[in-house]
Amino acid sequence: MSVESRERILARVAKATASRAGLPHPGALVTPVTDDPEAAFVKRFTSSGGEVVEAGPGRERSAWLTRLLRGLDPEVVGVAVGPEVPPEFRPRLPEVAAAHAGAGISVAWAAVAESGSLILPSTGTRAVQLLPPVHVVWVPRGRVYGRLEDALRELRRNLSAGVGLHSGPSKSADIGRTVVTGVHGPGRCMAVVGSYAPTGTSET
Amino acid sequence: MATGIKDYAARSREIIREDPGVRESVTGATIAFDEKRRQGYAEVDADAWRRWAEGVKNHTLTHLDRYLAEAEEQLQANGAQVHWAADAAEAREIVTGLAVRHGVRSVVKGKSMVTEEIDLNPVLEAAGIEVFETDLGEYILQLLEEPPSHILGPALHKSLEQVQELFADRLDTARDGDPDTLARAAREVLRGAFIHADMGITGANFLVAETGTVALIENEGNIRLTTSLPRVHVAVVGIEKLLPRMTDLAGFLQLTARAATGQPIGCFVSLIQGPAADPGDDGPEEVHVVLVDNGRTDVLAHEHAWEALRCVRCGACLNACPVYRQTGGHAYGYVYSGPIGSVLDPGLLGLHEAMPLPFASSLCGACEDACPVRIPIPELLLEWRREAQEEGLTPWKERAALAGLASVATRPGLYRLAGKIGSRLGATGAARVLPMLGEWSKDRALPKPSPRTFRDLWREGIE
Known part of the structure; x- marks a missing residue:
């Protein structure tokens, strides 16, 4: 039935548009280019409720992240960490299933200044990105795009099955027009900028 | 299909007379949304963005057969399965058939107008499947057994006090629980539903032909969860949702969010290409995309009304409309309400069925000014009125x-x-x-x- 419907729908579409001139594509949408994508990302992401932290130049990222998470919640007993996160970027805390974790740790494919977004591939575990109340995301150095269009153009060559763009904490104003956070996804979304260099790339 | 459109005038009078809180809630919420849209537009060259979006949609709609075929090919190459539904009954049959075939006992749903349009939930429930609406507003309405009254804020006609009463009765929260407490109670119920659901059902904001990408915009994270945790994901997609290229999507993601809530982009965007394929990906084993006509090709064939198919379902025209603000969406008697419903419904359902919606407008033009894809709503309303007059459908x-x-x-x-x-x-x-x-x-x-x-x-x- 679906095959018949396919032919029927496509035939109806063709017939409906046959007498109408095919209109041209207007080309690319022109949007401003920023000189400092990282600063623009920080501004946009934080204005949407996201948080940005800097891990500093040291090599002890694991210890730093552990301190950060303990500072957020001294009682935190376990974290969920995506498989893409290298050992030196994992906190020194027990790793537990995402549904029971106090925080999820991921690595973004890139960030985007224009929309204030973190682009998260599904090669990192999706549950880690969504179930814990806090989501901490390492943003690779030099991977902050100014424009969303440029990021998506590049992403076309790296598309995983289910890419997520996260641009702040989970929120809703469905009850009494009052904004509440952490409705379904993480109530805190933290981007760590300036220090993550993927394994195999040179540290500076 | 049977609708309540014919009772528009009587229901409007009844809502205004019997339930003045609706007018208060809807007016307050839509004015706030509209103000945010204005701020969102003011941050960019909105006129240029809207003209561009109109152009992309017009191009797509005038080459729709080509882009539908391309999207199907890409989706299949990504491992997704594509189904075609000529009408609502066939769409229901496809989704229910998939649920039965996979032994599905529990479904989580993301907010989707097209699944409201095809009246999917009752059929799933009749098949013994438990259905959870997971958008917070939709969840409130599911508990109340009411349809959504607004594209974006389905429960915006409900006051805080009404939700407090509802949750106290159904979720055992305090009768004076604040929104945060109430949202936490809903989250607790729905978190369990996400983890145990066998199937996730969503609509789509866009379908990118070039990459076979189902794109979904939201703020709560429930759609990301719906498309990620269950073993089967079904996206029910109207055939007008196509965009040619991934780079087009960049503009539409931002413009739609600005028109809807004034945000630069939704807090969460899901770009679904197909089933999980990479090591470490815990996404669904199967992804199905159901392409739905259900009257859209009739709209496309109409000399004027085809322009309404540019609609991105942002709700901006509802928020700007002084008529919609008086009653909210339930008065209109169909899933697509407000100005866009008044021009789209006659095309989808037939003018006779959609009367008197083309007359439910003051023709002030605020809807056209707000529309991110510049649909000439007042012009289309006049066109439907002319046809109604010609066909003898007016009193x-x-x-x-x-x-x-x-x-x-x-x-x-x-x-x-x-x-x-x-x-x-x-x-x-x-x-x-x-x-x-x-x-x-x-x-x-x-x-x-x-x-x-x-x-x-x-x-x-x-x-």
Whole structure:
């Protein structure tokens, strides 16, 4: 039935548009280019409720992240960490299933200044990105795009099955027009900028 | 399909009279949304963005067969399965068939207008499947067994007090629970549903032909969870949702969010290509995309109404509409309400079924100014009204009165006489004598006629 419907729908579409001139594509949408994508990302992401932290130049990222998470919640007993996160970027805390974790740790494919977004591939575990109340995301150095269009153009060559763009904490104003956070996804979304260099790339 | 559209006028009166809180809630929420849209537009060159979006959609709609075929090919290459549904019944049958085939006992749903349109939930429930609406507003309405009243804020007609009462009764929260507490209670129920669901069902904001990408925008994270945790994901997608390229999506993601809530982008965007394929990906084993016509090709074939298919379902026209603000969406009697519903429903359902929605507008034009894809809603309303008049779908009293008016207006002597009589009778008297005017004045205050006719004033030398 679906095959018949396919032919029927496509035939109806063709017939409906046959007498109408095919209109041209207007080309690319022109949007401003920023000189400092990282600063623009920080501004946009934080204005949407996201948080940005800097891990500093040291090599002890694991210890730093552990301190950060303990500072957020001294009682935190376990974290969920995506498989893409290298050992030196994992906190020194027990790793537990995402549904029971106090925080999820991921690595973004890139960030985007224009929309204030973190682009998260599904090669990192999706549950880690969504179930814990806090989501901490390492943003690779030099991977902050100014424009969303440029990021998506590049992403076309790296598309995983289910890419997520996260641009702040989970929120809703469905009850009494009052904004509440952490409705379904993480109530805190933290981007760590300036220090993550993927394994195999040179540290500076 | 059966709708409640015919009762629009009676239901509007009833809502305004019996439930004034609706007007208060809807007006407050839509004015706030509209103000945010204005701020969101002011941050960019909104006119240029809207013209661009109109152009991309027009290009897509005039090459729709090509892009549908391309999207299907890409989706299949990504491992997704594509189904085609000519009407609502076939769409329901496909989704229910998939659920039965996979032994699904529990479904989580993301907010989706098209699944409301095809009336999916009752069929799933009849098959013994538990259905959870997971958008917070939709969840509230599911508990109340009400349909959504707004594209974006389905429960915006409900006050905090009404939700407090509902959750106290159903989720055992305190009767004065604050929004945060209430949201936490809903989250607790729905978190369990996400983890145990066998199938996730969503709509789509866009379908990118070039990459076979189903794109979904949201703020809560429930759609990301719906498309990620269950072992099967079904996206029910209207055939007008196509975009040619991934780079087009960049503009539409941002413009849609700005039009809807004034945000630069939704807090969460899901770009679904197909089932999980990479090591470490815990996404669904199967992804199905159901492409739905259900009247869209009729709209596409219409000389004028096809432009309504540019709609991105942002709700901006509802928020800007002074008529919608009085009643909210339930008065309209169908899933697509407000200005866009009044131009889309006649095309999807047939003009006869959608009467009197083309007349449910003051033609102020605020909807067109707000629309991110520049749909000429007032023009389309006038076109539907013209067709309704031609097809004899307007009330006979109105047709007779308009014919009478035309007859009088084209005969100077008769017009002079009618003017004199009208000015002597006054508004109330005229409404009593003229049947159509009486009908028209039931819901409106008639202007007071001048005691002297225009002709008298003209003779006295006015400029």
